[in-house]
């Protein structure tokens with residue numbers, strides 16, 4: 001089994017990946033600056049895995065900090081989650097997004113190179129594809145990022161490509177996530193944004209707990225069966241298991257891959273709302289507002305390559321996502 005460094009390991013996807021890596025027998029070390037995570041996540045990870053959690057608090061932009069971490073451990077691979085992730089905010093703060101997402105990643109890669117660690121799994125996003133020319137998105141769909149956030153991820157993907165061309169010791173997994181949702185079965189970890197959530201499920205969850213009065217559905221006149229936008233939601237535990245398969249592929253097969261992680265099934269905003277109402281057993285208020293600039297009718301993944309190359313299969317459905325999300329937020333907020 002390998003020793004894996006998780007940057008951003010206290011965050012939403014990182015914390016779930018920590019649990020799945022430990023379950024698969026890997027040793028795991030976390031780096032996080034806690035800019036978007038609560039410190040008690042670490043105690044909760046210890047509780048779920050029934051073992052102490054090794055954490056180094058610090059920033060991926062801090063070269064000296066990274067050098068100390070790499071000098072203290074002999075890593076087989078790194079999984080890089082640490083980044084800023086809000087598409088809307090990136091439009092207002094492109095500089096901050098490029099600094100954290102691109103400079104942060106190149107600083108990490110430099111530290112890896114100096115330490116002789118050449119395997120990395122990178123958190124990318126389906127938003128790299130932009131407006132769909134055809135659906136489902138396959139990995140060879142043209143890349144056309146619309147936001148600074150998506151562009152920052154494309155820049156990191158491109159850097160990896162050049163790095164491997166320059167030095168064949170590098171192997172990497174680029175994982176393009178669709179829409180992660182849901183929480184761990186223990187209800188001890190999940191998504192808990194401080195601000196108004198950018199994503200649909202945490203928004204609906206805050207309506208269900210009473211923290212927000214209602215959901216605004218941005219447009220019900222899209223070219224979809226019920227008129228609302230359709231997206232490919234993937235359970236965060238399935239996503240986390242995809243990371244275990246990806247890092248194993250790097251360690252045991254030395255094989256680079258660029259893959260979608262999605263289910264291949266699209267759900268509309270109303271599908272999500274109804275499924276969440278079933279999970280929390282109450283009606284949830286909503287209103288229909290105008291379309292949001294830049295939103296598209298529908299997008300979903302072709303998951304065939306991830307199945308073929310990693311053996312990846314998303315096993316949890318919409319009801320699992322809503323049930324685990326509700327268990328998590330209702331426990332957290334004592335609802």
Ligand SMILES: NC(=O)c1ccc[n+]([C@@H]2O[C@H](COP(=O)([O-])OP(=O)(O)OC[C@H]3O[C@@H](n4cnc5c(N)ncnc54)[C@H](O)[C@@H]3O)[C@@H](O)[C@H]2O)c1
Pocket residue numbers: 007008009010011012013014031032033034035036037058059060061080081082083084085100104123124125126177178179180199
């Ligand atoms: N959640 C999504 O919908 C989604 C979709 C596609 C891709 N992604 C990508 O997946 C990754 C993880 O996303 P998430 O939803 O878990 O986000 P998150 O914000 O919950 O987790 C990111 C973690 O990184 C930490 N972090 C941020 N900047 C850091 C820095 N400079 N140094 C050290 N730690 C830092 C934060 O404190 C947080 O714990 C990100 O790269 C994101 O862009 C997320």
